Amino acid sequence: xxxxxxxxxxxxxxxxxxxxxxxxxxxxxxxxxxxxxxxxxxxxxxxxxxxxxxxxxxxxxxxxxxxxxxxxxxxxxxxxxxxxxxxxxxxxxxxxxxxxxxxxxxxxxxxxxxxxxxxxxxxxxxxxxxxxxxxxxxxxxxxxxxxxxxxxxxxxxxxxxxxxxxxxxxxxxxxxxxxxxxxxxxxxxxxxxxxxxxxxxxxxxxxxxxxxxxxxxxxxxxxxxxxxxxxxxxxxxxxxxxxxxxxxxxxxxxxxxxxxxxxxxxxxxxxxxxxxxxxxxxxx
Amino acid sequence: xxxxxxxxxxxxxxxxxxxxxxxxxxxxxxxxxxxxxxxxxxxxxxxxxxxxxxxxxxxxxxxxxxxxxxxxxxxxxxxxxxxxxxxxxxxxxxxxxxxxxxxxxxxxxxxxxxxxxxxxxxxxxxxxxxxxxxxxxxxxxxxxxxxxxxxxxxxxxxxxxxxxxxxxxxxxxxxxxxxxxxxxxxxxxxxxxxxxxxxxxxxxxxxxxxxxxxxxxxxxxxxxxxxxxxxxxxxxxxxxxxxxxxxxxxxxxxxxxxxxxxxxxxxxxxxxxxxxxxxxxxx
Numbered sequence: 001x002x003x004x005x006x007x008x009x010x011x012x013x014x015x016x017x018x019x020x021x022x023x024x025x026x027x028x029x030x031x032x033x034x035x036x037x038x039x040x041x042x043x044x045x046x047x048x049x050x051x052x053x054x055x056x057x058x059x060x061x062x063x064x065x066x067x068x069x070x071x072x073x074x075x076x077x078x079x080x081x082x083x084x085x086x087x088x089x090x091x092x093x094x095x096x097x098x099x100x101x102x103x104x105x106x107x108x109x110x111x112x113x114x115x116x117x118x119x120x121x122x123x124x125x126x127x128x129x130x131x132x133x134x135x136x137x138x139x140x141x142x143x144x145x146x147x148x149x150x151x152x153x154x155x156x157x158x159x160x161x162x163x164x165x166x167x168x169x170x171x172x173x174x175x176x177x178x179x180x181x182x183x184x185x186x187x188x189x190x191x192x193x194x195x196x197x198x199x200x201x202x203x204x205x206x207x208x209x210x211x212x213x214x215x216x217x218x219x220x221x222x223x224x225x226x227x228x229x230x231x232x233x234x235x236x237x238x239x240x241x242x243x244x245x246x247x248x249x250x251x252x253x254x255x256x257x258x259x260x261x262x263x264x265x266x267x268x269x270x271x272x273x274x275x276x277x278x279x280x281x282x283x284x
Numbered sequence: 285x286x287x288x289x290x291x292x293x294x295x296x297x298x299x300x301x302x303x304x305x306x307x308x309x310x311x312x313x314x315x316x317x318x319x320x321x322x323x324x325x326x327x328x329x330x331x332x333x334x335x336x337x338x339x340x341x342x343x344x345x346x347x348x349x350x351x352x353x354x355x356x357x358x359x360x361x362x363x364x365x366x367x368x369x370x371x372x373x374x375x376x377x378x379x380x381x382x383x384x385x386x387x388x389x390x391x392x393x394x395x396x397x398x399x400x401x402x403x404x405x406x407x408x409x410x411x412x413x414x415x416x417x418x419x420x421x422x423x424x425x426x427x428x429x430x431x432x433x434x435x436x437x438x439x440x441x442x443x444x445x446x447x448x449x450x451x452x453x454x455x456x457x458x459x460x461x462x463x464x465x466x467x468x469x470x471x472x473x474x475x476x477x478x479x480x481x482x483x484x485x486x487x488x489x490x491x492x493x494x495x496x497x498x499x500x501x502x503x504x505x506x507x508x509x510x511x512x513x514x515x516x517x518x519x520x521x522x523x524x525x526x527x528x529x530x531x532x533x534x535x536x537x538x539x540x541x542x543x544x545x546x547x548x549x550x551x552x553x554x555x556x557x558x559x560x561x562x563x564x565x566x567x
Contacts, residue, residue: 005371006372009366009373010373013368015359015360019429020386023422027396086288086292091293107538109304111531111534115507116507116523119523120306121303134320218390219391219392219490221391221489240392244494256396256397
């Protein structure tokens with residue numbers, strides 16, 4: 001009985017697993033292979049296998065672009081945490097209609113295309129945009145923030161804020177209110193109880209949220225391309241131009257592989273960290 | 285303390301509302317130039333949409349792509365969710381992690397991979413998929429399956445399998461039990477999964493960018509190409525339509541499955557069963 005049940009389950013799982021194999025595993029495997037061809041706009045691909053395409057990533061402009069991308073991702077993660085924590089706390093203490101409306105406010109942006117939201121920021125930040133025109137109407141000098149790193153940071157923060165709020169709120173919702181009451185009953189001040197009970201128990205949510213935001217903002221394309229442009233080139237923008245402008249597929253594939261490995265290392269590290277954390281808290 | 289929290293939350297919610305609001309306001313502006321303060325309102329850019337074949341064709345492509353991807357994601361995702369929740373499979377959590385993994389892949393990189401695969405396929409077999417919807421459908425299927433699996437599995441986890449055993453003991457066959465008991469009890473999860481899948485496909489940009497060309501350009505890619513070059517409130521008009529659709533989808537999911545994603549206190553005290561690994565936090 002159990003064996004036939006398992007066989008049916010395996011069959012039911014097969015189509016979905018097949019999609020992952022054909023549309024994710026095979027394409028990524030091919031990228032690893034293409035990355036081993038010598039760099040340059042050659043068609044059809046020949047020669048190699050060699051690591052020249054990876055070595056090319058060590059020369060300009062890639063290191064500085066990679067650093068800028070990393071800096072933007074780290075700053076985005078810090079900003080969404082600082083902005084998101086109070087919201088998550090407020091949300092987890094809200095009930096009924098207020099909670100439903102807030103959830104709608106948080107989830108709706110996730111359902112809008114990232115291009116539409118980036119477009120909104122272009123309209124706000126451009127010299128002829130809402131900020132620029134308002135300044136002009138007040139006879140102040142126009143300031144255009146479009147095509148700056150600040151604009152990219154602002155829009156990245158907005159686009160990843162909902163994820164961090166949801167991740168932190170999921171952790172906060174799981175905290176047993178009795179724990180706080182126990183801490184207070186044992187003589188802790190409310191500030192101390194908060195720092196000693198609530199903050200540590202939010203860490204799993206923070207780790208999950210932060211790793212997702214880090215990887216997501218490293219991989220973002222629409223926001224840096226539309227709001228930063230040539231003033232804030234990121235790693236993924238380089239990959240896109242390697243494919244569409246220089247037709248240098250081996251270097252594009254090598255850069256993709258580098259990004260994938262870095263992202264996997266981040267996610268793997270986060271998973272490890274949260275496992276160790278929960279082991280320490282729950283003593284298992 | 286409570287007031288400080290409320291103020292911080294209000295600031296964050298305002299930040300989240302700003303960009304969509306800017307698009308909506310610009311879409312009803314009387315002229316192509318943005319005016320502060322606005323001199324009036326007009327719907328002429330919505331009427332002007334009919335003269336924008338790229339945006340219209342993008343809209344139709346995205347609707348078709350979303351519908352096909354959602355259908356295929358339901359057809360593959362619901363069986364997978366059943367297997368994960370009812371199949372007593374060893375390594376259940378590993379399978380779930382594999383199925384959810386496409387969500388953390390960089391979209392543009394995945395698009396490049398799919399594009400490369402299509403080129404290799406064309407070289408090896410002569411089957412040309414470039415310029416057709418096939419690579420886009422495959423790619424969108426990959427990233428919509430996780431939403432269906434997650435939502436349906438969560439729904440199945442919260443229903444009682446004893447109900448199915450009762451149906452079986454009353455003489456219902458496995459298929460009758462599946463279609464009359466199991467699937468109806470997971471209805472909320474199926475609908476929520478379908479809505480999320482469609483919306484995710486409809487709004488996807490990074491993954492589609494390298495795969496869309498000519499007639500297969502999707503709406504987000506068409507919008508991207510248009511705003512990148514010039515200012516035009518027609519783009520704001522079509523964008524506003526997608527914003528309205530997104531809000532409608534959020535309200536719809538909320539109505540079907542109760543408060544979306546975050547759980548209310550009632551479910552916390554009542555339901556102590558742990559959700560399947562990876563179902564939370566929401567990614």
